[in-house]
Amino acid sequence: MLDIPSSVSVDVEALMAAQNHMGVCDAIEQYAPVGKPDTMTAPHFPKVAGIDSTVPPPAHTVAPASPEPAPPSSPGAPGAPGALIQDRLAGWVSDLTTLHELTERLARTAFMNDALHEVLRAGAALVGARRGLVVLEPADGLGPETTVGLGLARADLGHIETVPRGATSYGRILDRTDGTGEPEVHADLLSEDGLDPRHREVAARLGYAASFALPLATDAAGRLGAAVWLYDEPAEPVERQRHLVGLYTRYATEHLARLLELERARTKSRTIAEELLPPRLPRVAGVQLAARHRTGPRGGGDWYDALPLPEGALGLTVGSVTGSGASAVAAMGRLRASLRAYAVMEGEDPVAVLSDLELLLRLTEPARSATALFAYCEPALRKIVLAGAGHSPPLVIGERRTEFVETSLSAPLGMLACWEAPSVEFSPEPGETVLIYTDGLLHRTGDPMDRAFARLHAAAAGVPRTIRNDPGAIADHVLHTVLPDGLDAADSDEDVVLLAARFE
Structure with a gap:
């Protein structure tokens, strides 16, 4: 005492x-x-x-x-x-x-969506509410713009968005000149004079009777959005609760501003990486092509390419540069462009193509290494000659077999003073699909490599007969089977590339 x-x-x-x-x-x-x-x-x-x-x-x-x-x-x-x-x-x-x-708890969040949900949960606890929503709408107009709900389904948010913007608490906050100021308090919505009819209808339908809204804005961060908490009965937070939630939202706004900058940087990296990859795959007689690409949140250095070559040939390649972020994306773009040039000049010799690429990597990117696979295909003859540098072996998927192609072991590019490994040659049967991929597909499983390879083989062997004529459907089936529970779309440091070629 x-x-x-x-x-x-x-x-x-x-x-x-x-x-x-x-x-x-x-x-x-x-x-x-x-x-x-x-x-x-x-x-x-x-x-x-x-x-x-x-x-x-x-x-x-x-x-x-x-x-x-x-x-x-x-x-x-x-x-x-x-x-x-x-x-x-x-x-x-x-x-x-x-x-x-x-x-x-908020400081431990590293992604915008997680942080917005945490702000809603914490604010609801501080003001004594059960539901709420946060509208992210940065004042600079550069986005991203999104709406996240607590205790509200996507359909419920859709109903709220049908209310005229000027009649909503968050709309009035966001439409202010500076986006700051006093909170919007509606202690008894249904008995409030002048309430917009549509707002009254939506409130009655969703079962909330009061709301308390705060701007997500500070002098340093500017206006980022607004948070609204909804009460099931007529009510409003007391002065102590308003003080606490005000302190919390000021801190939360600064944290969200930092995550916003990271989110924009990640988006730019992903966009650049996507733009450096082929916008579409070529059409070559005797073969059908499909590709699937998943980029990590920081942007990675995985690539794929399909290049028509003289005399009806086709060059297929996938690869990965070490690292992540803008520098890895830039290095990936340089290597992919160089590999295309080498493929045109000496594509019929995959070993020579990768040897030239290794020399370029050692001279221009001495701090990096890369894995790569290049295959020279003659669709008319159903003949493939390929070489790999530290890369996982291709997988042949057909009616009578599902097996990995036996390739020679080799270190990644940039790991040896002079890279060279023998190429291998094989012939797929009519109707078989050759799947080449990057190691990110295996690493995202979280399993040891032997179990990840077994999972990949089982997924390929289980391709339904009804989709075996469609390389895109085959790639989707393998991707979603190897990476269940949304891991194929979840944020991860690992990029994923699959390139499927079905020979007729």
């Missing part, structure tokens, strides 16, 4: 005013007397609209022991200044602990 002499005089009204007009820490420093309480209380957030807060009290706090009855004139009496100060300080410490826990 606070050790406060009975002669100490405390202005309680000034202390309460300090909470509202000063920072919590500043008020504690100015008004707290010397001494440290032995125990503190940390009450739950008050129940609002029949909803209990989901934020638990700090683990280190304990319920206060029942004090001995004190004489009315004693400083420990319920109405004495010492007891008021103790309760006030205990509440401040509880609030600061809660904010610390919530901001720590």
